[in-house]
Amino acid sequence: MNTTAIISVIAYVALAPAAGGLLAGFDRKISARMQGRVGPPLLQPFYDLFKLLEKEPVTVNRVQDFYVLCCLIFMIITGGFFFAGGSLLLVIFTLTTASVFMVVAAYSSNSPYAQIGASRELLQIMAYEPMVLITAIGFFIVYRSFNVADIIAHPAPAVHYLAGIFLGFVFILTIKFRKSPFDLSMSHHAHQELVKGLTTEFSGKTLAMIELSHWYENIFLLGFVFLFFANGTTQWTVIAVLACLLAYFLEIFIDNSYARMKWQIAVNSSWIVALTAGGVNLLVLYFAIFGFGLGV
Amino acid sequence: MAVIFFLILFPLAAALILLAVKNDTARGVVVIAASVVIGAASVLLAVQHYFSGDALYHIADEFINEIVEYAMTAIEVCLAVIVFALGIKHKKYLASALAAVQTPLMLWFERSTGRLIEVKNPLVVDNLTVIMTLIVGIVGTLICVYALGYMKDFQRHNHGAPDRRPWFFFLLFLFLAAMFGLVTSNNLVWMYFFWEITTLCSFFLIGFTKTPEAVNNSFRALIMNLLGGLGFALAIMVAGNWYQTLEISQLLAMAQQGIDMTVPVVLLSFAGIAKAAQMPFNSWLLGAMVAPTPTSALLHSSTMVKAGVFLIVKLSPLMGWNLGGFMVMMVGGITFLMASFAAVSQSNAKRVLAYSTVANLGLIVACAGVGTPAAAWAAVMLIIFHAVTKSLLFLCVGTAEHNIGSRDIEDMDGLFDRMPRLAALMTAGISAMFLAPFGMLVSKWAALQAVVVSGNLPLVLFVVFGSSVTLFYWGKWLGKMTAVMAGRENIQRQVHAEEWTALCALTALVVIACLTFPIYSDKIVVPYLMTAFPNAREGVALAVSSDNMWILVVMIALIIxxxxxxxxxxxxxxxxxxxxxxxxxxxxxxxxxxxxxxxxSLRNWYMEGYFGEKKMNRIGVTAACVVLAITFSMLLGGML
Structure with a gap:
């Protein structure tokens, strides 16, 4: 590990909560404006988080807090690997482990709402995982490496070769950011059949940890979007940052223009997108490399 | 070489003693003593081999050679007669027909062409053999120890039934003996002999309870494996008649000099595919679930199916983008995908495990088919991790079944309150099957990368979608088990001491296997790949770099x-x-x-409409049959 990697990891661990919280603040503000409301102050997510920390410490069983803690730790590790320039597959697999810890935490409560949320969360993971793996594979075929450091150091931005995969990835981001129409396992709004789904039984500091891990996760996911555009030059770095903001704005827009859909649509559409946008993109890459000997 | 003979003959002797022992205590003493000796001997073989290096073994004494050949022939004929008679008795004429074709064919070959071919080195010990020996010698014997406790309960639950445990333990140890013979054979005819013995052992083990369902399923297993055996027999004839050799090492060496080996590779892989329960033959392994749990654990983890993948992995250097490689890659890939799908729809824990076994074997087979060192690394690591983890899970389910009275995952909720220690071990096993940083996932990572490099896009997609579904079915089982339920009574005290010993030892093995894998990858697996793939263009470049391996080990330590x-x-x-x-x-x-x-009342999600077992089997079996049909018609087309 070189100095840049160490600095990025430290920056991620220290600053991602701030950036993630701000992002959530903008999210709520923009959503409110789309709905013709004024919306809460920009820093509201932070106020909420601090308030959660001061709640009475209660829990439904002895083990739940442990699983949530593991979820947070592994979420930070996931982003850490990513910003250290590590292997994309290692990043994806660690992310899965973090998600499974959260699912297990919800299952452990044996609460009807939490368990249904948990099984829906597993379903969502199953829905988006193929596209995420295909994304990593796409990077690998183009750059002959899964390592973020190698990908980002290359002068040719990935989006030139991975346009289809980029679209597919943005599609499944809706699930990952927990946006409507695919906020099946939990949502930001408690007035629904699932109550708060996955997070129904979390409260106080435990819920704060969940919130924090979401902020970490969101920043790391935008890092993925960044990766499609970045090539080390200032010009493309600016474009990459703009792309991240645009992608997030798009997700907010989708969130506010769709009602929640049935789980079948989430699975079907994600898999079809993975097969078409992802699969066809891979096919083209293979043809370019094996058929015509092209490569980066 | 003495150790090899000991490993084959000692379990055989133990088996014969166990056939005669009727008393519980005496059986316990014999099984435990024999297990310790077998385990120690397999470790001894590994140590000896580590210092002396790879070796082919030549039997100088003509007399011993003669005796072995005659004994094998005699036993083969006896077994064929038994199978023939049983087939007639149970009206399974296909089994009789296969026995009636296969054995005379082999006898005719051995008496005519086979007699003229001199086999210099009938035995071999290389690193792959050592790995398999350790798996059979340690995991296999632990299952036998576990069976001591389990079969006591089994006998109690089936009171009134005659006590046939001597026969059961006889079969278990005979199975181990045959496995040791199989993995150390370099002579194809010897390997075929042991191959058929394992087929028959599993036939008798599956039919152990003698219920109509058990008899039916045992014959299905027999017929499918005899069909595979027929492929093996034909491969021997082709090798003998076309290449004038019966030694695997010779075949591999000839291929490296550029001699075309398509026909024997395809035929042997076909035998391996049947034995490894790949689609279209997966139904025999699912049917094997009727047997007592130690049988399932043995068949699924350390013996039988591992013999199938062992042969295919051995042939891996001859595969890649050729006919054999195509068949093996596609059959493995289709099996991995469809079996993973089918596992989602199952609520019977043993069937989930069975489908997961079929799927993982599919991945191993597909990796072997890719035919690069990086892919073979993934295949070998999968064999190791799968053996330890799957045996642990089967035995956990067996113990749970005897104590909570059900093998249904829906009945396992709150297991942490009822049987805390068992639940902890089962959690460890399930996590080790699908979560980073554990071994299975490391191998999947390597497999994915190797498959991507191979450029086989359908296979890439099979692996991608199959892995995503894998996560779903393990995740929901894990969740069900970890649910904390109020007011559950702890019923853990009834578990037998032998069961705890085996379960704890296997869990320790899983942990050790995961924590030390960079070491044995470096010392055992990579050296094997370097000798097996001398022509590999890029050398042995591993998919998972050693830095990443150590990162994973640190993560495992953290997670513990x-x-x-x-x-x-x-x-x-x-x-x-x-x-x-x-x-x-x-x-x-x-x-x-x-x-x-x-x-x-909370229930899990089985998605019958998406992943219904029947539908998945139909699609998978059809697709695999199409692949086999294409392969064999191209093979025939090439020969004519």
Whole structure:
């Protein structure tokens, strides 16, 4: 590990909560404006988080807090690997482990709402995982490496070769950011059949940890979007940052223009997108490399 | 070489003794003593080999050679007669027909062409053999120890039935003997002999309970494996008649000089595919679930199916983008995908495990088919991790079944309250099957990368979608088990000591296998690949770099330390769960719409409409049959 990697990891661990919280603040503000409301102050997510920390410490069983803690730790590790320039597959697999810890935490409560949320969360993971793996594979075929450091150091931005995969990835981001129409396992709004789904039984500091891990996760996911555009030059770095903001704005827009859909649509559409946008993109890459000997 | 003979003959002797022993205590002593000796001998073989290096073994004494040949022939004929008679008796004429074709064919070959070919080195010990020997010698014997306790319960549950445990333990140890013979054979005819013995052992083990279902399933297993055996027999004839050799090492060496080996590779792989329960033959392994649990554990983890993948991995250097490679890659890929799908729809724990075995074997087979060192690394690592983890899970389910009276995952909720220690071991096993940083996932990572490099896009997609589904079915099982339920009684005390010994030892093995894998990858697996793939263009470049391996090991240490430090330690006030204001405060019931008390009942998700077992099998078997049909028609087309 070189100095840049160490600095990025430290920056991620220290600053991602701030950036993630701000992002959530903008999210709520923009959503409110789309709905013709004024919306809460920009820093509201932070106020909420601090308030959660001061709640009475209660829990439904002895083990739940442990699983949530593991979820947070592994979420930070996931982003850490990513910003250290590590292997994309290692990043994806660690992310899965973090998600499974959260699912297990919800299952452990044996609460009807939490368990249904948990099984829906597993379903969502199953829905988006193929596209995420295909994304990593796409990077690998183009750059002959899964390592973020190698990908980002290359002068040719990935989006030139991975346009289809980029679209597919943005599609499944809706699930990952927990946006409507695919906020099946939990949502930001408690007035629904699932109550708060996955997070129904979390409260106080435990819920704060969940919130924090979401902020970490969101920043790391935008890092993925960044990766499609970045090539080390200032010009493309600016474009990459703009792309991240645009992608997030798009997700907010989708969130506010769709009602929640049935789980079948989430699975079907994600898999079809993975097969078409992802699969066809891979096919083209293979043809370019094996058929015509092209490569980066 | 003495150790090899000992490893084959000693379990055989133990088996014969166990056939005669009727007393529980005496059987316990014999099984445990024999297991310790076999385990020690397999470790001894590994140590000897580590210092002396790879070796082919030549038997100088003509007399011994003669005796072995005659004994094998005699036994083969006896077995064929037995199979023929049993087939007639149970009206399974296909089994009789296969026995009636295969054995005379082999005898004719051995008496004519086979007699003229001199086999210099009938035995071999290389690193792959050592790995298999350790798996059979340690995991296999632990299952036998476990069976001691399990079969006591089994006998009690089936009271009135005649005590046929001597026969059961005889078969277990005979199986081990045959496996040792199989993995150390370099002579194809010897390997074929042991191959057929394992087929018959599993036939008798599956049919052990003699219920109509068991008999039916045992014959299905027999017929499918005899069909595979027929492929093996034809491969021997082709090798003998076309290449004038019966030694695997010779075949591999000839291929490296550029001699075309398509026909024997395809035929041997076909035999391996049947034995490894790949589609279209997967139904025999699912049917094997009727047998007592130690049988399933043995068939699924350390013996039988591993013999199939062992042969295919051995042939891996001859595969890649050729006919054999195509067949093996596609059959493996299709099996991995469709079996993973089918596992989602199962609520019977043993069937989930069975489909997961079929799927993982599919991945191993597909990796072997890719034919690069990086892919073969993934295949070998999968064999190791799968053996230890799957045996642990089967035995956990067996113990759970005897104590909670069900093998249904839906009945395992709150297992942490009822059988805490068993639940902890089972959790370890399930996590090790699909979560980073554990071994299975490391191998999957390597497999994915190797498959991507191979450029086989359909296979890439099979692996991608199959892995995503894998996560779903393990995740929901894990969740069900970890649910904490109030008011459950601890019933763990009834578990036999032998079962605990085996379960704890296997869990320790899983942990050790995961923590030390960079070491044995470096010392055992990579050296094997370097000799097996001397022509590999890029050398042995591993998919998972050694840095990443050590990162994973650190993560494993973390994941073991975290629970020790924080698990279950909370000072918070415990409150009831949320039930929309209707809960009765005990977390188990609520007030219904008619003001009556209702129990909370939570069920998992099986997605029958998407992943219905029948539909998945139909699609998978059809697709695999198409692949086999294409392969064999191209093979025939090439020969004519």
């Amino acid at each position: 330390l975290l629970p020790l430090m924080f698990f279950g330690k909370t000072k918070k006030k415990i409150v009831p769960i949320y039930m929309a204001g209707a809960g009765l405060g005990d977390d188990l019931s609520f007030t219904g719409a008619m003001q009556e008390k209702k129990e909370v």
